Amino acid sequence: MVRYSVHDRSFSALSDLTRRHLLERLAHGPATISELAQPFDISLPGLMKHVRILEEAHLVITEKHGRTRQCRLGSEHLDDAAHWIQTYQRRWEGRLDRLGGYLEKKGARR
Amino acid sequence: MVRYSVHDRSFSALSDLTRRHLLERLAHGPATISELAQPFDISLPGLMKHVRILEEAHLVITEKHGRTRQCRLGSEHLDDAAHWIQTYQRRWEGRLDRLGGYLEKKGARR
Numbered sequence: 520m521v522r523y524s525v526h527d528r529s530f531s532a533l534s535d536l537t538r539r540h541l542l543e544r545l546a547h548g549p550a551t552i553s554e555l556a557q558p559f560d561i562s563l564p565g566l567m568k569h570v571r572i573l574e575e576a577h578l579v580i581t582e583k584h585g586r587t588r589q590c591r592l593g594s595e596h597l598d599d600a601a602h603w604i605q606t607y608q609r610r611w612e613g614r615l616d617r618l619g620g621y622l623e624k625k626g627a628r629r
Numbered sequence: 630m631v632r633y634s635v636h637d638r639s640f641s642a643l644s645d646l647t648r649r650h651l652l653e654r655l656a657h658g659p660a661t662i663s664e665l666a667q668p669f670d671i672s673l674p675g676l677m678k679h680v681r682i683l684e685e686a687h688l689v690i691t692e693k694h695g696r697t698r699q700c701r702l703g704s705e706h707l708d709d710a711a712h713w714i715q716t717y718q719r720r721w722e723g724r725l726d727r728l729g730g731y732l733e734k735k736g737a738r739r
Contacts, residue, residue, distance in 0.1 A: 527644050534640035539713070546720040597714055603649070604711040608704060610656040 525577070529600040532576035538569050541577060543591065549591040557562065634724065635687070639710040642686035648679050652688060652702065659701040 532538055556566045570590060573579035573600055577596040583590050637664050642648055651665055666676045680700060683689035687706040 522645075526649065527646060530640045531644035531646075533636050534644060535712075536637060542717055546717040590697065592717075594718060597718055601711055601714040601718060604643075604707055604714070607652055607656040608707055608711060609701075 523594060526603055529578065529596050532572050532578055533600065534571070535572075537574055541569060541573060541590075541612040542597075545579065545590060549587055549589055551587045553566060553587070555590060572581040635706060635709060636713055638686040639688065639706050642682050642688055645679070645682075648683055651679060652707075653685060655689065655700060655702040656681065659699050660700055661697045663697070665700060 527528055533542075537559065540559070544550060544555060544558075552563065552566065552570065555570070559566065570579060570581065576580055577593050580591050580593040582591075636680065642723075643652075645696055650669070654660060654665060654668075662673065662676065662680065665680070671677065671679075678692065684691055685703050687703050690703040713723060
């Protein structure tokens with residue numbers, strides 16, 4: 520059950536454009552809150568709210584360095600989210616392959 | 630921008646345990662609404678609501694067959710969602726590899 524609540528949070532965090540942009544920025548390297556805020560037309564408290572959601576989903580890790588807060592990508596739960604999708608993709612593609620094989624055999628028998 | 634609203638819907642649809650269970654079931658093959666409802670302690674209107682959200686996110690395709698509605702996995706947008714995650718994973722892993730290479734070189738110089 521824990522695994523599922525983790526997925527709830529990961530996918531929910533990923534369902535917002537601003538939060539995906541923040542992750543895209545952090546994939547290039549760590550950044551402070553004000554560096555993250557720069558390209559966005561958003562208030563600092565607004566940005567902090569998005570960062571907190573990403574932090575709660577373990578997609579971002581933040582650390583206080585003196586007076587600034589440094590953010591970096593916490594990729595483990597991004598792996599988990601991708602893994603969930605891939606498992607069901609593979610199952611689905613396996614089904615399509617088997618269906619293709621069946622139709623091929625059926626065609627060969629005619 | 631269209632691409633992003635697609636991602637909003639995909640990830641939002643994936644952020645619910647019941648909806649992920651429905652996709653897991655459909656990865657094994659198509660099912661009618663009542664077949665989908667069977668393992669869940671949920672009303673048919675409640676289930677229909679989840680199916681509609683999955684349908685709007687293009688993760689599920691439904692077709693009316695006489696008096697029943699057949700559901701199947703629409704995997705294209707699942708591919709899109711996985712692709713988004715993988716792109717940023719690769720970028721991030723590339724950074725870690727470069728960092729590893731740098732630290733190795735630095736160690737070798739000592």
